[in-house]
Amino acid sequence: MGVFHPEPDDHVPDLSSGQVALSVVMVGNIGSGDFWSAFQGSTEYLNAVPDPMDSWTKRIIEPIASEAGGEALFPSDGPPYHPFQKWASRSVSLFPSPIGLYISPMWGTWHALRAAIALPIRLELPVINAEAVNPCLSCIEQPCLHSCPVDAFDVDRGYDYLACARHVASSDGISCASKGCLARRGCPIGRPYTLNDDHAAFHMAAFVNARKLLSEI
Numbered sequence: 001m002g003v004f005h006p007e008p009d010d011h012v013p014d015l016s017s018g019q020v021a022l023s024v025v026m027v028g029n030i031g032s033g034d035f036w037s038a039f040q041g042s043t044e045y046l047n048a049v050p051d052p053m054d055s056w057t058k059r060i061i062e063p064i065a066s067e068a069g070g071e072a073l074f075p076s077d078g079p080p081y082h083p084f085q086k087w088a089s090r091s092v093s094l095f096p097s098p099i100g101l102y103i104s105p106m107w108g109t110w111h112a113l114r115a116a117i118a119l120p121i122r123l124e125l126p127v128i129n130a131e132a133v134n135p136c137l138s139c140i141e142q143p144c145l146h147s148c149p150v151d152a153f154d155v156d157r158g159y160d161y162l163a164c165a166r167h168v169a170s171s172d173g174i175s176c177a178s179k180g181c182l183a184r185r186g187c188p189i190g191r192p193y194t195l196n197d198d199h200a201a202f203h204m205a206a207f208v209n210a211r212k213l214l215s216e217i
């Protein structure tokens, strides 16, 4: 997705060799497209191993990172988790939205972050669009905040993920479970990049089945 040069408040760890990370390459997917079809062909998906997308990503990215003399970090490493959304916004035009997800003026919230490759060399940075602005600033109606059937988003309280998970797991939550979050789908930005139904349902099932969450809902 992009590259950035870490500053101390990015909290990028040193490599295990002790070298300082001078560049970080962010790896992610936008929408479903080739990413989803490639994943569906992976042994991890076909054999239904636990956390198949994370396992597949690690198998593919780790050798690429080490061949480049670097080290791969993953969004699921933790807790504590690495601040992947902040890292991504340092490398490409992404902005916080009122529903916690980061948004691009081009593809809306329809990206996911898969890995970060920390390198001990200073890469030249690609040009990013410095004129890009957060689309939420000119979004008067903010449909994302009014589309959730259980009002899981509250500007003061934040995101009530338990209320969300209960709804998604219930018979009333079929739309969210099979096509993805209604609040996310309510956003007018980047609609052509909306996840396809299989892909959306895969992530919603993973969210509802998250081991820790299961004990709470």
Ligand code: B12
Binding pocket: 074, 075, 076, 081, 082, 083, 084, 085, 099, 100, 101, 102, 103, 109, 110, 111, 112, 113, 114, 159, 161, 164, 180, 181, 203, 204, 207, 210
């Ligand atoms: C923990 C976590 C969750 C927890 C959130 C717990 C909470 N307190 O709210 C749970 C399991 C509920 C969750 C759910 C989802 N998450 Co999440 N999550 C993470 C994770 C692993 C760590 C976040 C963190 O602690 N960051 C570090 C701290 C320092 O930063 P922070 O800004 O304070 O982090 C807060 C927010 O990130 C927030 N958060 C995390 N996910 C979500 C989702 C929503 C909708 C909201 C409002 C807030 C939120 O919770 C964090 C702690 O308060 C990140 C990956 C990563 N390493 O960043 C993904 C991540 C933020 N999640 C992501 C996504 C897409 C989702 C889902 C939408 C997945 C799905 N099903 O499709 C769901 C939401 C369900 C829905 N309504 O659709 C993406 C966001 C991409 C983007 N466009 O910004 C990330 C970056 C993962 C990825 N691989 O790309 N998530």
Ligand code: SF4
Binding pocket: 097, 098, 099, 103, 135, 136, 137, 139, 142, 143, 144, 145, 186, 187, 188, 189
């Ligand atoms: S609906 Fe409007 S406020 Fe909400 S995420 Fe989309 S652009 Fe931002």
Ligand code: SF4
Binding pocket: 147, 148, 149, 150, 151, 152, 153, 163, 164, 165, 167, 168, 176, 180, 181, 182, 183, 184
């Ligand atoms: S998945 Fe459904 S219940 Fe959860 S926040 Fe989105 S719209 Fe609300």
